[in-house]
Amino acid sequence: APSDGGGSPEPVSGGTLVYATGDAEPSCLDPHVGGNYPQGLLSTQYLEPLFGRDAEGEIVPWLAESGEASDDGLTWDIALRDDISFTDGTPFDAEAVKANIEHLQDPDTASSTGYLAVEQVDSVEVVDDSHVRLHLSTPKSAMLEVLSQQWAAMESPEGIARGNDENCQAPIGTGPFVVESWSPQESVTLTRNDDYVPTNPEIDHDGPAHVEQIEWRFIPDAATRQAALASGEVHVIDNPLPTDIAAADGQGFGHLDAPRPAASNRIELNTAQPPFDDDRVREAFLRAADPSPGIETLFAGTATRSFSVLSSEEPVRLSDEELFRTDADAANALLDEAGWTERTDSGTRMKDGETLTARFPVSTNQSTAAEQSLFEQIQANTAAVGFDLQLEPMDLSSWYGALAAHDYEAVSAPYTTVGPDVLRILYHSDSTVPAPSGYFANNAQLTDPDLDAFLEEALATTDPDERADLYTQAQRIILDTHAVLPLYDQQNHFLTNGVTGVTAIHTISTPTFVNAQLTE
Amino acid sequence: MTLLTVRDLTVDLPGAGRVLDGVSLDLSPGEVLGVVGESGAGKSVLARTLIGLTREDPRASVAASTLTFDGTDMTRAGRRAWRRLRGSEIGLVLQDALQSLDPLRTVSAEVGETLAVRRVARTERRQRIVTALHRAGLHDAEARLGQRSGELSGGMRQRVLVASALVGGARLVIADEPTTALDATVAARVLDLLRSLADDGAAVLLITHDLHAVRRVADRVAVLEAGRVVEDGSAAHVLAEPAHATTRALLDAVPRGPKPPLRPAHRPRTPILRADAVTRRYGHVTAVDDVSFSLEAGETLGVVGESGSGKSTLARLLIGAEHPDSGAVSRHGTPRVRLVPQDPLGSFDPRHSVGQILRLSHRDGAPSPEELLRRVELDARLLTRRPAQLSGGQRQRVAIARALAANPDVLVCDEPVSALDVTTQAGILDLLLGLQEREGLSMVFISHDLAVVRRISDRVAVMKDGQVVDSGNTEDVYANPASAFTRELISASR
Amino acid sequence: MRAAARGRALGVSGILATLVAVLIGVAVVAPGLLAPGDPLAVSPAEGFQAPSPAHPFGTDESGRDVLTRVVHGAAASAGIGLAATAIGIGLGLLIGFASGLGTRLVDGALSRVVEVLYALPTLVMALLFVAVLGPGPRSSILAIGLATAPGYARMIRARVRQVAGSDYVSYARHEGVSAPTVFARHVVPNTLWPLIAMITLGIGQAIVWVSALSFLGLGAEPPSPEWGSMLNAGRVYLGTAWWMTFFPGLAIVVTATALTVLGRRLSSGGTR
């Protein structure tokens, strides 16, 4: 296998960078349609949003110059850069922004993530070529954060006008690369945008990207991806196995750790039905779960235990280690107190003829092998104090079906967005009301008026300090429900071989190849 | 100079123990050696051993102090050396004529195999195949080239086998019962063929139970009993002055004369089985053509005829295993009909032991399996054997025992004694006659052996090309054959 | 003396196969005898340990003893293999016999059914069962059973036709033996015995198939030990912890081999 150990390899200009993703292949390359992480990952290379974030989590301009809210929070004035064109030649201007937001709101687009971002936008007013004004129905302090998501990135209005079917094949943006072709299940070929105007906050040079082409390949199997990286067939892979990450250094591979923003990876307990409708039972569960030793071995030191519902990327996160301290005695006492005193032959606790059973549907698409093993360990650990945690691995459709039918007492559901407003999406009581498809985001089924109030206020306020304070209070309430067991940041690792300059943007932590250079 | 020398040949087979015990033989070019002996004496095993086939079974043990072919010592010969001899130097006609052709391959591929192995040119091959088939007595050889064994009558298969053994021009031809399925005319031709091979300089080892045949072609004869050669000498001498009891018994048992008068059976002489103008076609071939007859209770109808004339087909029609294209077979009353098939091996379930076979066919009033075996002169030890482990004659007798196990009213026998030595044959014929006398058994008795048919039949039908060309009381037909074909048959069997 | 004779008849491979079969039997009935530990007891600190005297087969990612899991997994694995094969063979028998012996019409209709089963990829079949019955081994077993049925059916049909056309069957019919008896006495044994080895092999294959469905994200199984799911779970650690897949794989292979050897002995049943 080629190895770039030994002498330091020379970066060269041009060439084709091969990226191998383990995420699902998007069904549409336009992230406005639907809106999932794989689309965000790929579209980072050819679409750019109005705003970005810096390493500290502060909003920075990208295609926009600035964004200001009115005092009542109901209008947002956004100034745009005037030196940018889409790759089809259409100028980027206020009309384009208006067309994009309307595209997101059009039911035919069937946007879900992007739609949530601009849900509150009543109308878009074109002030002049480089100024737009958003009129909102309710205040939204998180406006710039949500607009910084790749799912609300800007596309050429001409491209949008082609209709969804065509636009899905090759959306037109302003990014450093252009979609050239897509052979389904195999790869998407991206070519360099030679007229690229450096707007990406990550860029470290003037002019277009170094590599001429990106071949974006879909390799679903982690071991195969790793083999392809080792044999030099690909330069960058995502979703590597923890053991491979740990071994990467010794093999001379580069490693990029870019935890996803917003929520951490956590297990949520369904507070709406027994047995987790009892706070004591929930606390007993948290005290007994003891995931830390498992995280250490399973993730081979590549993941850090989290004690917060928010990602370590979010400045306002609140961590409380004490709350999750493992204490089997306390757990037993709590369960005794809650009346779960009888035991079955196998040691499961019982009360009034009911066993202390919790169904835990696991999506095999979303939970990695290591994570599933961790769940098994939690199952074994909680069994020691009398829980019967039933792991139910299933495919994604069945998993959503189980959630929609409330056939779960515990669940781990990832959610990616930008900013602490994710708390509102995940824990506001409105989020217990299902969408037409049956989907709801509040898996813990929290319905706390105080919490709702904090989250709404935080969304409305325009004062950053007050906002931070409100989110801290909200997190306090959420943690104290004992309905959430944080595990670690949403893992987002990349391994590289034969390439330098791979960095991740700080919004949804997708890699950008604007600075990448092959070293051959 | 002798071509083949064998000294102290001993063979042990798994399950059967010592089958050949110190056999010694010499065979020179131009000579026909007849090997006779009772069924199960070890004749077929001897044939297979002389071509090196018994040693292929790792569980068998084969030993000889001398075994030379054409001056080459074969006791220590490897597989390759044996293979060089087979087909081109030594030709073998296996006894299992009905099963010895590959059912998936055509006649021309099977006969031509030896030539193909020796890379004879394709055009020459065809010529030699046709010639060999003609010599073996198959007239319509060209038409048969594309057929497969399933489409051939028993006798045809046997002639194809004979042809395949001599097509390569072997210097030693071993023929194991090569005429069992052949009518007298054709059998005579095949025997003459063997003689002429010897006259042309080949050596021939003819295994047969037919002493008539031995007398006709053999120069010398060896008599085998229980794996040992008990008598050995010139054919004329041995047959004229047999020294050993077995030989004498064999000679005495040669069937001759008409059917002995039976004491009147206690059943009324009523028709029991009728065929009315039955016809059966296979493609262009009309196997049975407008045949009518009626069989009465307690009588035997003999059917003789050319090989391939439709005898087996008629038998299948009579028992209802096949339906006539036109005409009808009818039974009167509800007689129990049983068949003794021409190919007994195929008619036994390969998973069943002899004991099981007999028990499953057993019907009320019939003797026990042990008793049945005794009646067909078989040892009760065979009860645990499977069909594949029996000699040809043993199988045939098991097939007869199975038919008798049903206590039948009508017996349709298709070449039931063709594989039996004359001694055993005589015993079986007596058994059948006894049954007829005591229990009024009716029989349709198909055979190519005119002497056998004469001995057992009241009436006889002579078949040729599917038609009955002659019929009537046996003695009448034999004395005054109406058709030229019948005359030919009778003269050939003398 | 008799036992020695039987031993010789079995041969070395036969004796080994019998031993293995007995061992598997014990593992199924009383796994505690062979491996007293708890197959579910985790110990994260002891994860990924290579085989050693303490853990002859090593430990898995959660520090569970692989030997214990392999032993305790025998019951579930055998259950999956047997159940799926039973469904496949059962249907195969039904269809194979009916279409081998039935009229041209019955044969035609059943052959179509077989082709439909052929034509429905295992995956779709599994998915349908997952949707109807919910995810889990039950759906996989049914799907695999149904998916293997056409293969067996065809094999059985071919043999049935061969046997039904044989001289010994026509002889039995000639003897007036009733059709059901001929069927039971000749057709069934002569069709099935030669297939025994196939059937025993099918058990091993069924275990593997069910685990392949897990690999594809269908019919995943809970963490109870089962060879197929251990194989699937350990696959991602192939490069770092080979023992996690090697031993469950070995268990499947050894089981399949032993059963096949025994099956072959049975099916040759003295005719050879």
Place this chain on the structure above:
Amino acid sequence: MTPRRWAVSLRWIAGKLGAAIGVVWLVGTLVFFALRATGDPLEAILGGPGSQAGEEAVQAAIDRYALDEPLVVQYLLQLRDIATLQFGDSYSRRLPVMDLLAAHLPSTLLLAVLALALAWALTVAGALVQAVARGRLGALVRAGLRSVEVVASVAPQFWFGAVLIMVFASSLGWLPATSASSDPASLVLPVVTLAVPIAGFLSQVSHDALDDADAAPFATTARARGAGEMRVLLRHTLRHASLPAISLSGWAFGSLLSGAVVVEVLFARPGLGRLLQEAALARDVPVVIGAVVIVALLYVAVVIATDALELLVDPRLRRRPQSLRAPDVAVGA
């Protein structure tokens, strides 16, 4: 061939084609109702599970796919689609299903055909070794071969393929781990992964049949004619032994296509199997039905081919066996 035999062959083919239509109809119907019974297609149309689409989007989807029509009408529409081989648009990809199928079928077919060929080659090679291996050493070789067959036939593809990748791609670097569709070298590992278990199975089946044929008198006769083991095998016994294997080749092709799903996922190859897997998991009804119908057509074609091959190899099969009923002979008064 004579005109009569032509007529017979044509009738045979026509019968098979008629049956093929029946099969496709049955499969289509089965899958349609099964998928309908097991889930609402709306979810798939609205961007997959977890969709947060609003009321308007839902109504738009219902209109576009006629989901408010009675099920029977939808079924008839579906049948029309199947009959014209126009399966409509994919719910999730929004492309005509025919285009998707056309894009993915060739690569899977290539994979399956190569794998079947390799499986057969390995089977025949195994038989050759078995035939020439005689004597004491030969017995050992034969026993070894039997074990290899068993091991091969229970080798899980998802594991076996991963081992191959690890050895030949990661460690030795001889072959690519994944496929660039243009590179023939990238076919090697997938084809081997796919072929080995099938070869193991086919070998098992033909091995048993080979032993049976080898014990038959016609094999003895052939040896008596001077045919060597190789010739006995190739000209006699192998034909008998191949019968069950041929009849199973159709089935093997089926399991190849199922195995193709595993292999395509593992080696990141585009193909029908992966398309089907993804569509099935996403409940993309038009794609599933389209793929299944195509697969059904393929199977039927393969089954017809194997039936024809069987008839070619074994002329005896051209006759139907008699039924097991007792012979009927008129019984007079």
